[in-house]
Amino acid sequence: MLIAFTLNGAPRRISAEPGECVLDLLRREGITSVRNGCDGEGACGACAILLDGKPVNSCLLVAAQLEGRTVTTVDALARARALSPVQSALIDAGIVQCGYCTPAMVLALESLLGRTPDPSRAAIRDALSGTFCRCTGYEQVYGAVELARRRRLDPAAAVEDIPEFKNGTRVIGKAARKVDGPKLARGEKAFVEDMVAPGTCVLVMLRSPHAHARIARIDASAARALPGVVYILTHENCPDIYYNQAGQGFPEPSPYDRKLLSAKVRHVGDRVAAVLAESREIAEAAIRLIAVEYEVLTPVLTADAAKAPGAPLIHNSRLEYVVGAPPGLAADNAHADPRDGRIIYQFPIHADPRRNLAASVSGGIGDVERGLAAADVVLEREYSTSQVQCTPVEPHVVYTRMDGDRLIIHASTQVPWHLRRIVARLLGGVSESRIRVIKERVGGGFGAKQDIVLEEVAAYLTWITGRPVFQRFTREEEFIASRTRHVMKIRVRLGAKRDGTLTAVHLDLTANTGPYGSHCLTVPMNACSKALPLFLCDNMGFRVETYYSNIPPTGAYQGYGAPQGSFALQTAVAELAEQLGMDPLALLEKNRVREGAMLEILRCLGEGREGVAQRVSSCGLGPCLERGAAALRWGVREESGDPDVAIGKGVAIIQQGSGLPGLDSANAEIKMLGDGTFVLLAGGADLGTGLDTVAAKMAAETLCTDLEAIAVLSADTDVTPFDKGAYASSGTYFSGAAALNAATAMKARILAVAGEMLGEAPEGLALVHPATVQGKGGSVTYAAIANRTQGGTGCGQLAATGHFTTDKASIPYGAHFCSVAVNRRTGEVKVLKYHALQDCGTPINPELALGQIYGGVLKTIGHSLYEEMVLDGKGRCLNPTLRDYQVPMIHEVPEVFRAELVATDDPFGPFGAKSVSEISCNGAAPAIANAIHDAVGVWLREWPFTPERILRALGTLA
Amino acid sequence: MIREFHRPVTLRDALELKARLGGGARYLAGGTELNAISARAAEFTAIALDGLGLGAVAEGADGVDGLRLGPTLTLQELIDAPAVPPALREAAAHVANRNIRNGATLGGNLAARRACAALVPVLLALEADLLLCDATGERRLPLADFRRERPDALITAILLPAAARARRVGLRRFARTANGPTLLSVAVSCLGAPDARVQSPIVAVAGVAADSLRLTGVERRLQGHALPVRAVLEGWVREAVAPAADPFASAELKRHLAAVLVADCLARAAQRED
Ligand SMILES: Cc1cc2nc3c(=O)[nH]c(=O)nc-3n(C[C@H](O)[C@H](O)[C@H](O)COP(=O)(O)OP(=O)(O)OC[C@H]3O[C@@H](n4cnc5c(N)ncnc54)[C@H](O)[C@@H]3O)c2cc1C
Numbered sequence A: 001m002l003i004a005f006t007l008n009g010a011p012r013r014i015s016a017e018p019g020e021c022v023l024d025l026l027r028r029e030g031i032t033s034v035r036n037g038c039d040g041e042g043a044c045g046a047c048a049i050l051l052d053g054k055p056v057n058s059c060l061l062v063a064a065q066l067e068g069r070t071v072t073t074v075d076a077l078a079r080a081r082a083l084s085p086v087q088s089a090l091i092d093a094g095i096v097q098c099g100y101c102t103p104a105m106v107l108a109l110e111s112l113l114g115r116t117p118d119p120s121r122a123a124i125r126d127a128l129s130g131t132f133c134r135c136t137g138y139e140q141v142y143g144a145v146e147l148a149r150r151r152r153l154d155p156a157a158a159v160e161d162i163p164e165f166k167n168g169t170r171v172i173g174k175a176a177r178k179v180d181g182p183k184l185a186r187g188e189k190a191f192v193e194d195m196v197a198p199g200t201c202v203l204v205m206l207r208s209p210h211a212h213a214r215i216a217r218i219d220a221s222a223a224r225a226l227p228g229v230v231y232i233l234t235h236e237n238c239p240d241i242y243y244n245q246a247g248q249g250f251p252e253p254s255p256y257d258r259k260l261l262s263a264k265v266r267h268v269g270d271r272v273a274a275v276l277a278e279s280r281e282i283a284e285a286a287i288r289l290i291a292v293e294y295e296v297l298t299p300v301l302t303a304d305a306a307k308a309p310g311a312p313l314i315h316n317s318r319l320e321y322v323v324g325a326p327p328g329l330a331a332d333n334a335h336a337d338p339r340d341g342r343i344i345y346q347f348p349i350h351a352d353p354r355r356n357l358a359a360s361v362s363g364g365i366g367d368v369e370r371g372l373a374a375a376d377v378v379l380e381r382e383y384s385t386s387q388v389q390c391t392p393v394e395p396h397v398v399y400t401r402m403d404g405d406r407l408i409i410h411a412s413t414q415v416p417w418h419l420r421r422i423v424a425r426l427l428g429g430v431s432e433s434r435i436r437v438i439k440e441r442v443g444g445g446f447g448a449k450q451d452i453v454l455e456e457v458a459a460y461l462t463w464i465t466g467r468p469v470f471q472r473f474t475r476e477e478e479f480i481a482s483r484t485r486h487v488m489k490i491r492v493r494l495g496a497k498r499d500g501t502l503t504a505v506h507l508d509l510t511a512n513t514g515p516y517g518s519h520c521l522t523v524p525m526n527a528c529s530k531a532l533p534l535f536l537c538d539n540m541g542f543r544v545e546t547y548y549s550n551i552p553p554t555g556a557y558q559g560y561g562a563p564q565g566s567f568a569l570q571t572a573v574a575e576l577a578e579q580l581g582m583d584p585l586a587l588l589e590k591n592r593v594r595e596g597a598m599l600e601i602l603r604c605l606g607e608g609r610e611g612v613a614q615r616v617s618s619c620g621l622g623p624c625l626e627r628g629a630a631a632l633r634w635g636v637r638e639e640s641g642d643p644d645v646a647i648g649k650g651v652a653i654i655q656q657g658s659g660l661p662g663l664d665s666a667n668a669e670i671k672m673l674g675d676g677t678f679v680l681l682a683g684g685a686d687l688g689t690g691l692d693t694v695a696a697k698m699a700a701e702t703l704c705t706d707l708e709a710i711a712v713l714s715a716d717t718d719v720t721p722f723d724k725g726a727y728a729s730s731g732t733y734f735s736g737a738a739a740l741n742a743a744t745a746m747k748a749r750i751l752a753v754a755g756e757m758l759g760e761a762p763e764g765l766a767l768v769h770p771a772t773v774q775g776k777g778g779s780v781t782y783a784a785i786a787n788r789t790q791g792g793t794g795c796g797q798l799a800a801t802g803h804f805t806t807d808k809a810s811i812p813y814g815a816h817f818c819s820v821a822v823n824r825r826t827g828e829v830k831v832l833k834y835h836a837l838q839d840c841g842t843p844i845n846p847e848l849a850l851g852q853i854y855g856g857v858l859k860t861i862g863h864s865l866y867e868e869m870v871l872d873g874k875g876r877c878l879n880p881t882l883r884d885y886q887v888p889m890i891h892e893v894p895e896v897f898r899a900e901l902v903a904t905d906d907p908f909g910p911f912g913a914k915s916v917s918e919i920s921c922n923g924a925a926p927a928i929a930n931a932i933h934d935a936v937g938v939w940l941r942e943w944p945f946t947p948e949r950i951l952r953a954l955g956t957l958a
Numbered sequence B: 001m002i003r004e005f006h007r008p009v010t011l012r013d014a015l016e017l018k019a020r021l022g023g024g025a026r027y028l029a030g031g032t033e034l035n036a037i038s039a040r041a042a043e044f045t046a047i048a049l050d051g052l053g054l055g056a057v058a059e060g061a062d063g064v065d066g067l068r069l070g071p072t073l074t075l076q077e078l079i080d081a082p083a084v085p086p087a088l089r090e091a092a093a094h095v096a097n098r099n100i101r102n103g104a105t106l107g108g109n110l111a112a113r114r115a116c117a118a119l120v121p122v123l124l125a126l127e128a129d130l131l132l133c134d135a136t137g138e139r140r141l142p143l144a145d146f147r148r149e150r151p152d153a154l155i156t157a158i159l160l161p162a163a164a165r166a167r168r169v170g171l172r173r174f175a176r177t178a179n180g181p182t183l184l185s186v187a188v189s190c191l192g193a194p195d196a197r198v199q200s201p202i203v204a205v206a207g208v209a210a211d212s213l214r215l216t217g218v219e220r221r222l223q224g225h226a227l228p229v230r231a232v233l234e235g236w237v238r239e240a241v242a243p244a245a246d247p248f249a250s251a252e253l254k255r256h257l258a259a260v261l262v263a264d265c266l267a268r269a270a271q272r273e274d
């Protein structure tokens, strides 16, 4: 039918099926600012439009409902590319991170300000109540609305209240408009799905309904015969190449324990057949025609079940080692089941798949047993964590196509270069020169996009069929076939003297990696390496065992094991304080790490290789604790006024790393343009964190030019130099430093040319803002230098590269304080106040650093109180939707939510910077557990702390 | 998936269409339920209600002594209408998501028959009746009977008797997150002066049983007595409900919460003056 409506001010008549989803209709009309985060569940609001001026979700409307109505999207706001006050305010307040939700936020707030020019906090909360933002933690939106309100009256109104850091800098440590902010706020084409050309084939995966089964027979002949089906890949026609999907540096500490498709399925949602067709409908029809007979095996769902004697084996595979094969391998392989395929280890990770052990490691310093024997108080406790998912609003998505004989991968990835390497391997060793990975804007990564969970299949199919391929995960696939936090059980043993001095700390950690060994060694190790070094104790040890099972796959998730380790150890220390009759804050203060301390424990916590002891180069923990305690009025008991509701306070100290010293490397390149401005080619992958802005600032500061004079192009394997990828909190420290080094090299080249032009020695010259070289006798602008170097008699365009590696670990620190209200009768917990104080060295982008903290905290308030994947006895996820899984949204933001940057000047980081994002995930669970105990006297040792668990701990429920 | 779409502008046309198409046709109000992914597998003909002019709030209209609410009022419009009783507006706000409230309608909320539909307990507590129309004519049915009978008729109005407006209501929605699924939804109302003997109590609990949400046994025990001590009332509710466990909450938890929330709601109702 023809539907007449007004779209962004213009009358339109569009032909559509009456039942066509309006989200699809708008996207096919080229309105890409409406996005899909929940497949039409109605829960994410990414698809929001204004319908007759009111925000509604376009996925819940059908085309026929538009008849005679007025539809507005953000596209209507862009007048000659200018930003509306709401758009510019959101960017300037730091609330635009990945930007996937931004158009929806803009519309919600435009509508709000239209009806209430001066809205209250409650009104703002209500306006955004339907917008799911996983990145930002929402808090900065209140400042953004205030700024927008002022800009509606005075377009020049400046952003206020953003702290400034670092003396003597122009852009470093100061607020500045995020370089990709305007594009994202305007809702322009930016994400993988926006790039797909008409005629692209659609890839849909047939997934296993069983958690553990062999494919006894698969017949895809009827499906292959269906017109419009392009290719069907099953284990029968897939290459016999093993790999791991973890996007880690090569050689990886994760086992190559899978092929593209296998004859054995190991989790509900495992790949059974990849169907490539001319359209989604055809692919789905083809899937229904594929006949599969399964030989169902007993599923193994917990690490305890996996390690039980006689447990079904997930990978009874033939084992191979590239280096370091253990003695007795041949005899061991005699027990392998050929149907289970192979596992290739790049080097030993102390696995034993014959008992489902995916990896293990242990180590320590001093003598833990002696330390415990010397203690006045010994505490032994066990903590467990449930499976939680990253839920980026943009799910995994990929678009692959051929360009001549080269494969182009448009990816939403954290690891373009690892992706290229892994795909090259899977194409049978094709050279990397044949593959180009373009990282588009990423609509949230959070670790899940560190792994290659769909790109390789799409790439393979494009390579063998020559056809362009698009695949986008459904929200359910995001839960069952992407990445989640490792489920862990952590036994903590602590010994202390009466005065609180720790004499021993030991972590015994059992992790459940699920069906494959992505990050199976390093995530659980990180739980130890980011928890133990927070304390100064001579006797420390850890033991890590990771087991295979048939739960949905786990892997990297912001924090990378540290949230689990931190929950266990920090809560145990608080429990110890109770045993000692001490204030938990005093116990932390007594034993915490300090600047200058030598962290010997890191010697045994290398990532699959020998570690290095590190001296703490900067540590802001002291002021973090001091200021946090003052802000929360630590030690002062607060009353709720309701006899059923008790208020308690909690604290935790936290740390992370800043990349992987000795393992990681980053590169950047900078070129001077004809007018003396620059283009910076940075390898680092910006996931919305502001890394491109960091890189631009490094260059602008060093080269004494304006931020606008630096164009950044990043994370394109053809165009930009190599970067390890966005993980391990390495962005600012590694990729930022590479940009700094490139700019410093450019500076040297500029000075050399200017010296020639001015007839002075380069050593006597200085760069001065804006874009000028000042000598004793005169000055020369960059534009003149560009003219000279790029002219017919010049030395050629100025270009420089920068590289960064280090053996230094600069550790970010922080203290999180919170107060909670616990309802004794209902078991409800409400976070009243949350103060996150963090030392990230010099905050390069203060407003974005704060946003990283708010976002990390809200995500982890999520796993502390609400989120969990619930599996049934057959390994099926019962709540694979945003609503049922219970993501926190703006209503879950604490009433008082404050992130505070406690700057230190790190001697090794670029301009003194350390990392900021992942660490923010480590404080919520222990601080909240600690506060719940303070309120009602019970310890919650398993997250999430649901009303049911609280009522059981209180003895209200048996 | 909607195969065909009609937007009648008279009630008669709507009813005729429905009579002609029978079960193959569905009334489409906001579509927040019918157009959602979970409902897309079904094929049907949509009869849109937005052309019928059924979105008004009328006081004392049509010989009705109370308030007449149009079924296509959105939840947000209910909240924004000063004439609507505060308890009903509060319940509409329990659907925390404003984008949903801008689409979702009052009639859709009642007709969709979710176990924990936001407006059902409160409308039971306000003694709401529904006006239903089908090809055979119009009839007035108490909401509780509508829930039991599940007629395939068009809700043309929600009627709140004038007496209901004298009711004092206590409400509580229990969920992990504001936008997450509702575990329990409770509404308790009574007549009489604050803190006096409980008169004509209504206790409605959604989430513990499928159809009949009223705890009439508890209501009988309350009737005409002073507010019982909390523990006693909780005991009565525990006896009266028989919730089933689900993967997200045990039966024990639901029973406990039903008891606690009813007690809280009654206490609130007894004190409320609005
Ligand atoms: C993200 C999300 C969150 C939600 N949260 C909640 C919540 O917290 N609480 C809650 O209760 N609900 C919730 N809902 C469910 C739903 O949106 C509401 O119940 C809503 O009120 C349905 O109204 P509608 O107009 O959109 O109904 P529609 O989708 O148009 O229709 C729903 C059903 O009612 C029938 N119907 C509609 N109007 C009439 C009428 N006048 N007469 C007869 N039949 C009619 C339709 O035929 C259909 O069967 C949520 C939905 C979403 C998508």
Ligand code: FES
Pocket (backbone or CB within 6 Å): A035, A036, A037, A038, A039, A040, A041, A042, A043, A044, A045, A046, A047, A048, A057, A058, A059, A060
């Ligand atoms: S896609 Fe519409 S609400 Fe999520």
Ligand code: FES
Pocket (backbone or CB within 6 Å): A095, A096, A097, A098, A099, A100, A101, A102, A132, A133, A134, A135, A136, A393, A443, A444, A688
């Ligand atoms: S900025 Fe909101 S989802 Fe990323």
